[in-house]
Amino acid sequence: MTTFFPPPPILPFDRFRPSDGLLINAQRWRKAHDYHRQRQNFHYQSLHQPGVVCGLGVTLISPESNEPEQYRDGRGIKLQPGIAIDLKGNPIIVPQAENVQIAVEPPTEEPLTVYLVVSYRDPDELMIREDSEIVREQFRIDVKTKPPSELEVEVCRIWLPPNQPIQLKATDDVFFPGYFNPDFRFRQWATLRPLGTVKIAQIEHDDPQHNVNFPNLDFLVGSSDILYPKLQGIEPVGLINWKGEEQQNEESQGKVRWRASDLEEYDLLYLTGSQLNFSPQQVKALKGYIEHGGVVFVDSLGDNSPITNYVRDLAQRELGTPLKPIARRHPLRRMPFLFGAFPTGGFGQPVNLFCGGGVILATGNIAAVWGLDQQMTISREVLRSAQELGVNILHYAWHRRIMTKLHQASTF
Template sequence: MSNWSPPPLKPFQRLQVTDGLLMNAERWQLAHQYHRQRQGFQYQALYGGGIVQGLGVRVIPPPAAVRSQYQDGRWVEIQPGMAIDPQGNFIVVTEPMSFRLASENFGREPLWIYLVIRHVDPDTLSRRSDLPVIQETFRIDEKNTLPQGVDLELCRILLPPMGQPVELRNALDVFDPGVGEPNLLHRQEVRSRPQHFLRIGCWGENPDLLTAWQDLITILPGLAPHLEIEAAALGLEGEGEALMGYGLLYCQNPLPWSEVTLGALARHWEAGGTLVVEITNPGMALAELLEIYRDLQRAMSAAEQDPKLATVRSDLASEFRAIQGQLIAQIPQTHPDLMALANQFGASFVAIPHSPHPLRRAPFSLALLPMIEGEAVFVAAAGGLVVIFGPLSSAWLGDRPFPLGNATFRAAQELGVNLLHFAGQRQQLMQSC
C-alpha cells in the first residue's frame, strides 16, 4: 500500500508579535517552527513520499582509499538527487555517495536487502553543532525488511544463498534484474496522494481471480492514480468475520450462503463495503436472456456503422432497454440470496448500461459494456451490491491464452476501474455519515 499517512490533526500555533517583544532563541525557534510545520503539513496532506529526481544506484569498483579488507564487489554509488519523505521533509543529495553493502545471507535461499534513505533533522542529533548555520542531512542504510515509516527505498538487491560470494553488478536488463543486481523497479516516485485506499478480498475457487485483480491494479498509476489498492485471496474459506476488513469483496460463482455468511455480508454492507458478485454460469433462464442481450448489442453496434440501418436504431435501443428490465426481473428467481440481501437494505437493482449510476459515469463514461470472447457483460447494482453476468475478471489477465482486441481489453479495464472508484467512494462517504 501507499507510504502516505495523514498529518497530525492539531491546530497551528504561531508567535504573536507586539511592539517591545523581547526576542530570544526560544521565541525565534517558535516563529520559524510554525512555517516548517505548515510546509510539512502541506506536503504530507497533498502528496505521498517519494523520489523527485535522481538518486540512482549503480555498482562501482571499491574506492581506492578504503582498507584492503573492504576491497570487494559490494560497492554501489548513490547519485545526486532529491526526494520528499512521507512527513514532508526534503532530502537533498548533492554529491555521489559511495556505500558498501555489509549484509550477509545465512540462509539457503536468496535474501532481499533494501537500500533506503531517510531525512535527518540536525535538532535530533545527540552531538549538537556550535556553528550558527546547521545543515539538514540524510542517512543511507540497508535493511532486510520492506521499508516502512520515513524510509524511502532507493533499490533492493537479491543476495545469493549462504556460501556463495556476493559480487554486485549492474543489471543487463533493468526490467528483469537478477541476483546481485540493483533492482530499481519498486522505487516510489513522489505523486499526489491517493484519494481512496481500498482492500479487495477475492473470494472463490478460481486461482486466476487474484492474478486478474493484480494485473488490473498494475495499470492504476496510469489510468486512475487517485486509487491505492491491495488485493488478497480469500479462497473458499471466507466466512463470517473473515469477510470483514475489506472495502470490496469480489465473489465469483458463489455457493449458497450460510446464515453466518449472510450476516457478515450485511455488516460489510453497513460498514460501507461493496460486494461484487461475478456469475459466469447464470443458469438456463438467464443465459437465454443474456444471448438476446448480446445479439441486440451487436445489432446496435452494426447499425451505428451502417447508414442503411439508421431507421431501426430507435427500435433496437427500445428492445435493448426492455431486455435489461427482463434480466433484472429474473434475478429474484435465479439468485434469491442476492435479492434477499438487497431487500434487507431496501435497495432495488438497476441496469448499468442505461442508468445514471456512478458505475457507468465515473471516472470513465461507458456507453456499452464489453463483450468478452463472444459473451456479453451485463451489470446490475443495488446499493452496495453489484452483480456482473459474464467473465469480466478474465479480461483483466495480462497473460491470456487468447489475447483480446485492444478495444475490448481497454473497455474491460475501464469498467474495472469504475468498480474500484465506486467502492472507494462508497466506503469514504459511508464512513463520513
Template sequence: MTSFSYPPIHPLERLNVTDGLLLNAELWQLAHYYHRQRQNIHYQALNQGGIVCGLGLSIIEPSGEIKAEYRDRRWLRIQPGIAIDSRGNPIIVSESLDFHLASVAEKNPFWVYLVLRYVDPEKLQWKTSPTIVRETFRLDEKTTLPTDQDVELCRILLQPGNVELSHPVDVFNPGFNQLDLRSRVQVQAKAKGFVRVAYAAQEGTREPQREEQWGELLSALPALYPALAGDPQVTALNLEQVKIEQLLGYSILSIQHQRFVKLTNGTSQLLQQYVAHGGLIVVDLPAWETVIDELKVIEGELKEAIADIGDNESLREAKNELMQELQATQQEITNQINQLKTEAQHLVETFGVHTPNSGQLDRHHPLRRLPFLFSQYPTVSNKPIELLNWGGIVFIIGNLIQAWGIDEELDQTRESIRTNHEMGINLLHFAWWRQQMMQAR
C-alpha cells in the first residue's frame, strides 16, 4: 500500500438548509456525504492508513465441506480486526474469514499479495432497497503491488507448481511459500514530507552497494526523524534516456564525481531543468579517489611513531623531525581539500550554475542545522568530510555516503553510524524543503 498520498483537491459542497426545504433521499445522502468527505480529508491529511488491531493470519486445514479438489494446504484464516485505508475509510472484519489461495506459479516464482479493500455500500447493486446497509470490504488476492486503496495483510513468494503454504521459521526472513508479514503497515501519524532518491547509472547496469547505502539512510528516517518519510527503493536512471517528467519524481539525484565531469551537453541541459524545478543533485567524491586517502594513512603512521617515542630523551631529535613531517602532511591535506573545493566550484560554473561564494556552509545553513545541529562535519575512519552547496547542487568530499550502510572495512562505531545518518537526514530534509519552496513559487 502506498503510505504517502494527499487528499484530492476538490471543493466541498454541503446542503443549505432553509425553512420549507423538501427533504428527499438525494438531499439526505448529500448531507451525510459532506460529513464523510470532511472526515476522510482530515484523516488522509494527518494520518497514514494501515492496520489498527487484529487481522492476524494462520494456515488451516480445509473443512470437510470443501470439495476434494480444494482440500490442500493453501487455506488461510484471517482473524477479526480493524484497518483504515489511506483515504480514511474504516475496514471492519467482525468475524474470522477462511480464504483459499488460488494463484499458481507456472515457470518462475512470483509474489502474491493478500489485501483488504473498502467497499462503499452505495456502489453495490441491491435487488431491494434495504433500510439499513452495512459498510463492507473485499478480500483480494493480487499479483501486482497493492495500491493506495489496499491494506496489505501479507505477501507470499510462490514457487512454481501447486505448493503448500507454511509459516516461516524466521519471521524476519521468510522463504518461498511462507507468509511474509514484514510489509504490514500499522496506522500512524503521517510525515510532513516524502523523499525519493535516484542515482545516475550506465545503461543496463545497477549498483547494489550504492542502492543499499542510500536505502539504509532512507530506512533510518522512521526512527530518527519520523516527520519525514522516504522510499527505501533507490532507482537507477540512465541520464541519456530519462525524461524530465520522470526525473522530477525524485527529490535527489545522486551522481558520482567521475560521471558528473563527463556529462554531455544534452544531459547537462536536462539536469539544469531538474535543478530549476527544485531537484537536488548530490555529487560525491570519495576519499579514495583523491590523494587525501594516502595522506591520511601517512598522518596516522606518523602519529603512531610519535606516540611510540613518547618522552625518550635520546630520540628527541627524531621526534622533532617526525612532528615537522606530521605538520607538513596535515598542511598538505588542507591544501588538497582546498584544491578540491576550488575544482568543484569551477565544475559547477561550467554546469551553468552561478557560484557567488565558495560553497562553504555558514552556521545558519539548513544543511548544518535542520533537523540536526552540526558545529563540525562528521569524519569516517578518521578521514574528513566536506560539504559544499551552490543552489541545487551539493558536493560531498569524503566517504559520507559509504558510511550510511554496514561496512565492516570502515569499522564504524554505532555512534559514528548514527552521526553520519543524522548528517544524511539533514541532506534529505534540505532536498525536500528546497523542492517545496521551489514548487510554491
C-alpha cells in the first residue's frame, strides 16, 4: 500500500545570533544546535520519504533456543540490526539484534493485524543523567494492533486468525505469507519524495455496470509510481456512493448520505457504465469540484453508449466545459508519455479521448485493459500502452489540481 507523507510545515526558522562578549551557556548552546537539527530534518522531509534504509529483518525464536524463556513460547521474534528514517528525518538505528514478544490477545471474532514498528526517541526527552556529556540517540520497538503513526516506521506485520493460539511460523512463500507469518510486503522504504501524489475514487451509481472496472483502478494506481516515479498514486482507491437513496445529501430533505466536500479529497473521480442520470445536487457538486481543480474521468463502454451522449450534453449545458478531441499538443497526449494513436480498449475497441477543462471522456472502455482479465489473454503490449495512457490521465488530474490551486488562496 502506498502512503502519502506530508511535506514539512510552512514555518520560518529562528536562528541564534551570537555577539562578542556573549556568555555561552547550555541553553544557548542547545538552541544553536537545535537550529541545525531542524534544518537537517526540514531538508530531509522536503526531498525524501521515511522508511527502512537497510536491515531490520525478523527471525523467529524457537523453543529450543538459548534465549530467555519468555521469548520461547511461540510468540518471540528477534529484530535484526538495521537503519530506518522517520518522517522528520530522524535516524532510527538498531545496532544489535533485539528480542521482541508479540504480546497481544488472540482475536475471537475477526482476523487481527499486528504491526511491528520502530520509532526515534530523542535523548533530551528521556530520563538521562544531567552530568552525562555524551548521550546516545535512542529507538523504541512497539507491537501494536493499529497502523503505524506518521512518526513510526513499519518493520513487518503479522496476520492472526480468530480463535487460535498464537504460534508464529516461518513463511513458505515470502510473496504470499499466511497467518502467523511475518509479512514484509507493506513496509515502506526510504526513498526520494515524488514530484506529486494523486488520489482517485470511483463514483458508484445505479447503472449495473458502474463497478465493472473497479479492480483495474487498483492496478493502475499500483503501477503509476513504477511507470513514472515522479508521480505516486495513493492507495486504496476510494468509493463515493451515489446509488438510489444514497443520492440524498446535506441540501436534501432526506437523511445525509454524502457531502460535496467529500469529493475534494480526490484529484480524479472515475465513472463508467452504460447510463448516467445525476440529480441537480450531484451536478452542482461536480461543478464545484471541477472549479476547485478536480477532474471527472468518464470511461464510456463504447461510442454508441448512452453515457457518451449524456456526458457530452452535461459538459456543454451544465458544467460549462464543452468536450473537444485531444489536440496534438494537449497534455493528455504528451505528458509524461507521448501518444499518436491511442491504444485499444476493452474487447479491442478503439479508444478516443475528449476533454474540456476538468472533464475527460474516453470511448472504448480503456480501464478494461488497465489490469488482468479473467482469461489473462490481454497482451503485455496492450496492458503497458493502456497503463501509460492511464498515467497520462493521472498526471493531468494532478497537474490541473496543482495549477488551479496556484490561482487560489492558499489553504496551508
